[in-house]
Amino acid sequence: MLILDKNGERITDLNITKEMKDPKTVKFYDETGEHAVSESVTSADVDEVTDHAASEVPKEHNRVAYDKAIEDMVEKIVLEESSGRHFPELPGLENFHLLEQMGDGAFSIVYKAVNIKTGEKVAIKVIHKMLKSEDGTWKPSGVDPASILKEVQIMRRLKHPNIIQLLDFIQTEQHFFLILELADGGELFHQIVRLTYFSEDLSRHVIKQVAEAIRYLHEECGVVHRDIKPENLLFDRIDFVKSRVRRFRKGDDESKEDEGEFIPGVGAGTIGRIRLADFGLSKVVWDSHTKTPCGTMGYTAPEIVQDQTYSKSVDMWALGCVLYTILCGFPPFYDESIPALTKKVSQGQYTFLSPWWDDISKGAQDLISHLLTVDPKSRYDIHQFLAHPWIVGTEEPTFPASDAPPTGKPESAFEFDLMTPTDVQAATVRTPGVTSLREVFNISYAAHRMEIEKNRRKVIKQNYANFFNDLDDLDEGDEEFNSSNSTVIEESVLSDGDGGHRISTKATVSPIACQRKRRETSHRAFDLNINNSTLFTRRHRNAVH
Numbered sequence: 087m088l089i090l091d092k093n094g095e096r097i098t099d100l101n102i103t104k105e106m107k108d109p110k111t112v113k114f115y116d117e118t119g120e121h122a123v124s125e126s127v128t129s130a131d132v133d134e135v136t137d138h139a140a141s142e143v144p145k146e147h148n149r150v151a152y153d154k155a156i157e158d159m160v161e162k163i164v165l166e167e168s169s170g171r172h173f174p175e176l177p178g179l180e181n182f183h184l185l186e187q188m189g190d191g192a193f194s195i196v197y198k199a200v201n202i203k204t205g206e207k208v209a210i211k212v213i214h215k216m217l218k219s220e221d222g223t224w225k226p227s228g229v230d231p232a233s234i235l236k237e238v239q240i241m242r243r244l245k246h247p248n249i250i251q252l253l254d255f256i257q258t259e260q261h262f263f264l265i266l267e268l269a270d271g272g273e274l275f276h277q278i279v280r281l282t283y284f285s286e287d288l289s290r291h292v293i294k295q296v297a298e299a300i301r302y303l304h305e306e307c308g309v310v311h312r313d314i315k316p317e318n319l320l321f322d323r324i325d326f327v328k329s330r331v332r333r334f335r336k337g338d339d340e341s342k343e344d345e346g347e348f349i350p351g352v353g354a355g356t357i358g359r360i361r362l363a364d365f366g367l368s369k370v371v372w373d374s375h376t377k378t379p380c381g382t383m384g385y386t387a388p389e390i391v392q393d394q395t396y397s398k399s400v401d402m403w404a405l406g407c408v409l410y411t412i413l414c415g416f417p418p419f420y421d422e423s424i425p426a427l428t429k430k431v432s433q434g435q436y437t438f439l440s441p442w443w444d445d446i447s448k449g450a451q452d453l454i455s456h457l458l459t460v461d462p463k464s465r466y467d468i469h470q471f472l473a474h475p476w477i478v479g480t481e482e483p484t485f486p487a488s489d490a491p492p493t494g495k496p497e498s499a500f501e502f503d504l505m506t507p508t509d510v511q512a513a514t515v516r517t518p519g520v521t522s523l524r525e526v527f528n529i530s531y532a533a534h535r536m537e538i539e540k541n542r543r544k545v546i547k548q549n550y551a552n553f554f555n556d557l558d559d560l561d562e563g564d565e566e567f568n569s570s571n572s573t574v575i576e577e578s579v580l581s582d583g584d585g586g587h588r589i590s591t592k593a594t595v596s597p598i599a600c601q602r603k604r605r606e607t608s609h610r611a612f613d614l615n616i617n618n619s620t621l622f623t624r625r626h627r628n629a630v631h
């Protein structure tokens with residue numbers, strides 16, 4: 087049997103990849119190059135091939151057969167996946183067939199698509215340069231081309247298994263197209279909502295991969311991501327394996343979805359490989375070739391060098407927020423009022439709330455406390471994080487950060503009825519509804535970055551009063567923190583008219599943040615509605631002892 091790649095070259099044992107074993111990616115032919123003979127390839131097949139002279143089969147012939155096979159495959163994918171829906175045919179995307187809309191941002195739509203030349207499935211982020219107004223004329227969409235080109239420039243230098251890779255970039259008169267590797271599972275965010283929380287094994291599996299991506303960015307590329315949150319964590323789907331023994335935590339409800347059996351190195355709950363996406367807010371903090379801080383050639387002030395540490399520490403703080411959230415199902419900082427939420431974030435006011443944290447190990451809680459520590463200088467860096475016993479999986483004792491809240495009490499029995507009204511209220515207030523979980527991350531992120539920036543500027547201002555103005559010029563990536571552009575947070579308290587406790591809050595955010603704001607929220611007030619506190623209500627209804 088002959089196994090050929092798309093160029094008609096023989097595949098040898100050395101270059102067989104997992105993708106090649108997938109019959110959807112590569113087809114295998116008999117010696118004539120005309121008939122597909124095998125659905126998958128094994129080393130035995132390759133051994134058989136080794137003696138075969140590739141020259142026996144004319145290359146051109148193979149190419150034609152290959153193209154025909156790709157055509158058939160694309161046709162099949164399109165039939166199966168686009169289910170009769172038709173998406174616009176966009177000039178510039180002639181090589182792709184759009185299959186499904188996967189997500190959208192303020193100025194962009196992300197589609198799942200198939201490359202009609204190779205049969206490869208990809209994600210395409212379509213960014214509109216122009217938008218059609220009501221009178222039918224085309225107007226600039228408001229997207230800042232420089233910020234798109236910056237995102238592309240950063241993504242081009244990245245190649246890591248836990249980071250979505252940019253495969254191509256196409257620019258036309260009307261659009262920018264980012265052709266990206268596809269993460270077929272979608273956002274981790276939806277899995278938190280579906281499963282309520284993740285087991286410690288699954289949480290470790292997820293967070294370790296996010297941390298590997300951050301280590302690569304911080305240590306090898308000099309890049310800080312600055313927008314790490316569950317909706318920017320995508321994953322490759324794996325098969326679900328039902329749990330042999332269901333384990334419930336205190337506070338669980340019987341309808342809690344089964345996460346399934348955890349398979350070490352593979353995952354659980356359909357969550358396999360994690361991929362970090364969306365580099366729209368990322369920034370290069372040092373040049374990976376010259377190893378010098380960016381934009382600061384000639385300046386050696388320690389404060390400037392420290393700036394890198396501060397920027398990196400923002401990613402570490404976000405890592406802590408994600409770990410907290412996936413372990414218990416609600417975010418560490420939450421309040422219905424944005425100013426109150428901002429205050430909690432800046433003062434690092436969070437708790438390991440009982441009963442939800444009672445069954446979560448002390449190691450996990452200690453690790454989180456080293457990430458959600460207020461002082462960025464004492465916050466764990468990525469190496470400390472990856473070496474922590476909870477991550478490595480050793481039995482070594484762990485200790486909390488100096489400003490850590492008390493850990494959850496493992497010995498406390500879960501008796502919801504015995505909770506005082508204050509306990510219940512505290513729990514309710516910490517469990518945002520599904521839609522607002524996204525907003526809570528966005529707002530607390532903005533609040534944290536502002537706090538870090540404020541402190542950083544304070545230090546610099548003290549030491550270098552004159553130098554400060556020059557610094558503003560150098561800080562081209564930090565537009566959202568310049569005072570004229572800084573985040574304005576205003577709040578209006580509304581009654582929902584039916585006695586419900588509802589607070590609508592309008593958050594006016596900086597141009598960059600605005601640009602990143604999702605379409606669904608850009609035209610309406612920011613709603614945090616405790617009546618939708620799904621996690622709380624679900625757990626309250628049916629506690630399992």
Ligand SMILES: Nc1ncnc2c1ncn2[C@@H]1O[C@H](COP(=O)(O)OP(=O)(O)OP(=O)(O)O)[C@@H](O)[C@H]1O
Pocket residue numbers: 188189190191192193194196209211250266267268269270272273317318320363364365366601602603604
């Ligand atoms: N490579 C991909 N594979 C699968 N889905 C993707 C991929 N890239 C993006 N998506 C989906 O599209 C959504 C929006 O993508 P992305 O965050 O890159 O766009 P954005 O315009 O920057 O959005 P935002 O305004 O939220 O920052 C993601 O949250 C995800 O659901």
